[in-house]
Structure formats: structure tokens, C-alpha cells
Amino acid sequence: TFRILHGSRDLAFALVGTTQQFGMIAETLRVIGPRHAVADAPDARPLVPLGGAIDFEAVSFAYPDGRRVFRAFSLHVPAGQRVGVVGPSGAGKSTLVGLLQRLDDPQAGRVLIDGQELTAVTQDSLRAAIAVVPQEIVLFHRSVLENIRYGRPDATDEEVMEAAHAARCDDFIRALPEGYGTLVGERGIKLSGGQRQRIGIARAILKDAPIIVLDEATSALDSHSEAEVQQALERLIHGRTVLAVAHRLSTLGGFDRIVVMADGRIVEDGPPSELHARGGAFHALWRMQAHGLGGGPAARQTG
Numbered sequence: 450t451f452r453i454l455h456g457s458r459d460l461a462f463a464l465v466g467t468t469q470q471f472g473m474i475a476e477t478l479r480v481i482g483p484r485h486a487v488a489d490a491p492d493a494r495p496l497v498p499l500g501g502a503i504d505f506e507a508v509s510f511a512y513p514d515g516r517r518v519f520r521a522f523s524l525h526v527p528a529g530q531r532v533g534v535v536g537p538s539g540a541g542k543s544t545l546v547g548l549l550q551r552l553d554d555p556q557a558g559r560v561l562i563d564g565q566e567l568t569a570v571t572q573d574s575l576r577a578a579i580a581v582v583p584q585e586i587v588l589f590h591r592s593v594l595e596n597i598r599y600g601r602p603d604a605t606d607e608e609v610m611e612a613a614h615a616a617r618c619d620d621f622i623r624a625l626p627e628g629y630g631t632l633v634g635e636r637g638i639k640l641s642g643g644q645r646q647r648i649g650i651a652r653a654i655l656k657d658a659p660i661i662v663l664d665e666a667t668s669a670l671d672s673h674s675e676a677e678v679q680q681a682l683e684r685l686i687h688g689r690t691v692l693a694v695a696h697r698l699s700t701l702g703g704f705d706r707i708v709v710m711a712d713g714r715i716v717e718d719g720p721p722s723e724l725h726a727r728g729g730a731f732h733a734l735w736r737m738q739a740h741g742l743g744g745g746p747a748a749r750q751t752g
């Protein structure tokens with residue numbers, strides 16, 4: 450069902466819209482991620498991931514309604530670099546990570562992973578090269594074990610549990626009424642925001658992709674959960690290329706580089722310490738959050 454749906458999501462939506470399956474299928478589609486309007490080129494080849502270097506080369510992009518986001522936008526992310534992308538709402542952060550996943554194609558310029566243009570590779574191979582941790586983790590009405598296995602459907606139970614352990618999920622899962630067999634999702638046991646995030650991280654660890662896209666949750670966690678999520682994230686991003694849309698600047702301490710965007714352009718770019726010292730846009734955002742101007746929702750100040 451999965452593969453068929455994947456190829457024709459909108460059609461599937463229309464066809465099953467009135468059946469009882471709708472809930473589950475809609476849930477599946479949400480987890481698969483945003484719509485893929487682009488098709489494989491007839492001669493598309495599998496992406497051969499090396500270290501996960503990312504290049505945006507003179508990319509121009511406008512949404513179908515004419516809203517222009519990028520004009521000759523360029524960004525080079527070397528393999529293994531951890532980049533936090535910050536900036537006000539509407540700056541183009543989500544569009545950037547969307548183009549990297551080839552949710553849309555630019556009208557001009559190129560997006561490449563390890564020197565291979567996204568339009569020339571198969572979407573399956575592209576999807577395999579990128580693990581996305583979304584803001585909102587969707588849980589199926591299945592066991593926790595199956596929910597984590599979603600990160601890599603052919604993983605063994607042992608591999609799923611190893612990923613859960615690495616993502617700091619193991620303790621809370623074992624404390625659930627039926628451990629890894631406990632049903633979660635809409636009609637299952639309710640998990641906390643931090644627990645859901647760690648399930649999302651466990652999925653990504655299991656997927657073992659060279660590139661990680663993080664869309665940091667805006668919802669504030671208590672400091673204990675925050676610390677656990679942070680530890681899980683550190684385990685996930687170790688040794689991988691990371692593009693993280695960050696809302697809480699405090700989580701960017703361990704990043705190699707911060708890209709500050711505004712209106713589809715990069716206005717500041719450098720290591721966090723350097724940007725602090727510079728006292729520019731990043732520093733201003735930081736101060737605003739540090740002083741709680743706009744609150745945990747100061748998050749919202751940056752998007």
C-alpha cells in the first residue's frame with residue numbers, strides 16, 4: 450500500500466477519502482512528508498552518497514502562486530558540517546530544506562548532494578540519503594517498536610531497540626505497560642512532547658542517513674526533557690551533515706556554523722562564537738530570546 454500511495458498520493462487521497470481507512474492512510478501520508486510534485490527524470494540514477502556535502506548553486510525559486518523566495522541563492526555545506534539555519538518567519542528556512550528534499554525544483558540554478566544534481570537522481574535514493582526529524586512527530590496506532598521501525602522498515606527488533614537506546618527512549622519505553630509492544634498513536638497511550646521527539650530521533654538514527662534535516666519543535670519542554678532531547682540529538686547528528694531549522698537558539702551551541710537568513714538571503718554566516726562576537730543579527734536574535742522577549746515563543750521571533 451505504501452509504495453502505491455507514495456507514487457500517487459493525491460489520487461490516493463481522493464480515492465480513499467470516504468472510506469474508513471482514511472484516518473490511517475491520511476496519517477501515513479503525513480508521515481511520508483510533504484507532497485512530491487516532481488517526477489524522476491527518465492534517465493534518473495540512484496544518488497551515490499559520499500559524505501553528504503550540500504550545494505545550492507545560484508538557485509532561484511518561486512512558489513507556483515508567484516511568491517519568489519530565492520534569487521541566485523548559493524550555499525555550500527561541506528560533508529559532516531552541522532549548520533543551524535535561523536531567521537525571522539518567512540525568511541525562507543523551510544523552503545530551503547524543502548528544496549534539499551526536492552519537494553520542488555528551482556526555476557534556475559542547481560541543488561546538489563555530493564556533486565550530484567537532485568534532478569538527475571531517483572527520488573527513492575534521495576529520500577534514503579536524508580533523515581528528516583520534523584517539528585511534529587506523527588505516531589501510528591501501532592506498537593512503539595513499529596513506530597520506531599518506520600525509520601527503516603527492514604530493521605530487526607534489536608536494531609530498533611539499539612536506536613531507541615541511542616535516542617534516550619529505552620527507559621521510558623520499558624516503563625510503559627507493555628514495553629515496546631505498547632500501542633501509541635491517536636487511540637493509544639499518550640506520550641509527552643519530549644518522548645515523541647525522541648521517537649522521531651530514534652527513527653532518524655535507525656535510518657542512518659548521511660544528511661539530517663532537523664525542524665526543531667517550537668514547543669517548549671521542561672528542562673529535564675529538553676536535556677534528554679538534546680542528548681538524543683547529539684547522538685543523531687554525530688558525524689553527519691546537518692541542516693537544522695532552529696527556533697530556540699540555545700540548542701545551537703554545538704553547531705559548527707550558523708546561517709542567518711532574511712528575505713531569502715543569507716545575512717550572516719559563521720561559527721556561533723564568531724557571530725556572537727560580531728554583535729549583528731544573530732546576536733540580536735540571541736539577546737531577544739535570552740531576555741525572553743517573545744518568550745519560549747521567543748522561538749517565534751526567529752520563526
Ligand code: ATP
Nearest residue numbers: 512514516518537538539540541542543544751752
Ligand atoms: P517560518 O519560520 O515561519 O517557518 P520560513 O523562514 O521557514 O518561515 P518559508 O516557510 O520558507 O519561511 O517561507 C518563505 C516565503 O515563502 C514566505 O513568504 C512564505 O509565505 C512563502 N511560502 C511558503 N510556502 C509557500 C507555498 N507553499 N506557497 C506559496 N508561498 C509559500
